Amino acid sequence: LAKTTQPISMDSYEGQEVNITCSHNNIATNDYITWYQQFPSQGPRFIIQGYKTKVTNEVASLFIPADRKSSTLSLPRVSLSDTAVYYCLVGAQGNNAGNMLTFGGGTRLMVKP
Template sequence: LAKTTQPISMDSYEGQEVNITCSHNNIATNDYITWYQQFPSQGPRFIIQGYKTKVTNEVASLFIPADRKSSTLSLPRVSLSDTAVYYCLVGDVLGTNAGKSTFGDGTTLTVKP
């Protein structure tokens, strides 16, 4: 299971765009990249998942370069309620290791007024 590296913490202000980058140099061919958000005293919540190029949903965008050795989660116009820990996970979601997620240290995002 691929190891991931993220910044430990980031600060931002309300209304700004936040980009959190994750490194996963040993990503395998069948691996997908998934991002989760976790608030205190809650379980992680799925944000977005992708395999290559760009994926966008109603809350975020995920940018994956051609070599797939990194990915960037983009949160547009953050608010105070986006203050949370963000985890980048890499794994084969379709294969026998599906669900056996290896969580890194995560990035604590603090949004200030």
């Protein structure tokens, strides 16, 4: 599975837009890019997934350049409750061998008042 690299931590203030970039230089053709959020003492929670270009949902946007070697999770107007660890995952999913969701180190986002 493709290895991912993210900043270890980021700080932001309430109301700001936060962009977290993940590098995945050896992404394979059939790999998807998925982001999860984890609050303390809870399991990770799916945020967004994409393959190319831009994906947007009610929580976040995901920007993927044409070469797909990186991706950026964008959180608009963060609040204190967005303080969490954000994980970028890259890998194919399917009902065959290799359906192993592998998490990297994640980015610890601290939102300050």
